[in-house]
Amino acid sequence: MPVVVSTVPPSRFQLYDISFPAGWEVRFTDAPYTDETLIQQCQGADYLFVGSTHAVSAQVIEACPSLRFLQVEGVGFDKVDAAAAAKAGLPVCNNQGVNAVSVAEFTVGLMLAGLRRMAHTDRLIKEKKFAECQAAYRGRGVNEIISRRVGLVGCGAIGRNVARMLMPFGCTVVYFDEFRPTPEQEKELNLTYVPLDELIRSCDVISLHVPVLPNTINMISKPQLEMMKPSTLLINASRGEVLDQYALAEALEAGRIYGAAIDTLSPEPPGDDHPLLNMSQEASDRLLLTPHVAGTTNEAFTDMLRRTIANMERVERGEQLHNIVNGVAGARLS
Numbered sequence: 001m002p003v004v005v006s007t008v009p010p011s012r013f014q015l016y017d018i019s020f021p022a023g024w025e026v027r028f029t030d031a032p033y034t035d036e037t038l039i040q041q042c043q044g045a046d047y048l049f050v051g052s053t054h055a056v057s058a059q060v061i062e063a064c065p066s067l068r069f070l071q072v073e074g075v076g077f078d079k080v081d082a083a084a085a086a087k088a089g090l091p092v093c094n095n096q097g098v099n100a101v102s103v104a105e106f107t108v109g110l111m112l113a114g115l116r117r118m119a120h121t122d123r124l125i126k127e128k129k130f131a132e133c134q135a136a137y138r139g140r141g142v143n144e145i146i147s148r149r150v151g152l153v154g155c156g157a158i159g160r161n162v163a164r165m166l167m168p169f170g171c172t173v174v175y176f177d178e179f180r181p182t183p184e185q186e187k188e189l190n191l192t193y194v195p196l197d198e199l200i201r202s203c204d205v206i207s208l209h210v211p212v213l214p215n216t217i218n219m220i221s222k223p224q225l226e227m228m229k230p231s232t233l234l235i236n237a238s239r240g241e242v243l244d245q246y247a248l249a250e251a252l253e254a255g256r257i258y259g260a261a262i263d264t265l266s267p268e269p270p271g272d273d274h275p276l277l278n279m280s281q282e283a284s285d286r287l288l289l290t291p292h293v294a295g296t297t298n299e300a301f302t303d304m305l306r307r308t309i310a311n312m313e314r315v316e317r318g319e320q321l322h323n324i325v326n327g328v329a330g331a332r333l334s
Helices: 010-015 035-042 058-062 082-087 100-115 118-126 130-140 157-169 183-189 196-202 222-227 245-254 298-316
Strands: 003-006 025-028 047-050 069-072 149-153 172-176 191-193 205-208 233-236 259-262 287-289
Touching: 003 035, 010 298, 035 058, 047 298, 058 082, 069 298, 100 118, 100 157, 100 205, 100 233, 100 259, 100 287, 100 298, 118 130, 118 287, 149 157, 149 196, 157 172, 157 183, 172 196, 183 191, 196 222, 222 245, 245 259
Parallel strands: 003 025, 003 047, 047 069, 149 172, 149 205, 172 191, 205 233, 233 259, 259 287
Antiparallel strands: none
């Protein structure tokens, strides 16, 4: 009988009416947890299923030799020590592309809300300042997205979906990625490749769609923010670590960019002293924040859970795992 340890709570499975096969033992572990707790739970377990923001250290991996593979709920796996897992011969799998449509939809929503400064107008009206809000909005002027040059930093599954969703708006879309789509995909999505510095200097909307890697941490920092046009709206629905939070706060305070719409912070949850939560009212009005929910639709969560269980069932049938991200050939022998 397979044994699964899940840091994804039972309520998630109940909400989406997803269950493990009959006869499987499932040990649910509440997050946050200590290494010692997770090690204890994983003794004799076959599979470990963790949320995308739940950490799995080298210590846990080394102390749990019975695990056959480790599955991450979403796409990001930066909280798992994938290198230690590879050294131990333990595959780490993600659910690649599972929430690409969800995040892309949300990203386009952030673009529209950020360009129109909807968070600012919402605040003023709720403070009973309707006339002041209307006068400020009309006096300042805003732009339609059709007139904006949009730059996508990263053109994987999410970036390509954003490009596809932007096509009816008629805006110009350029992108940068070290791994370029095919010429046919570029033509289909009406995408133009440009070097990163050119994208940063020329675009009115810049949207980040890169994973957390050593070369992407703080890839947008003070030098890049200083290169941006005053009209730039910066979108981050990837991971907080790719954007220097202090540099962004400084840019918003100085009015160097038009604004920002951010779904992911670093760290999460943010502390009371987080720079983006301690700005002046004027700077805050140029910032729209959401709590890392771009990919958390009912459809995406349902697919994540189904794909996860299907991967475990593959191992039980002796078949190849899907979406191994740390280079291990296949599941460890039981």
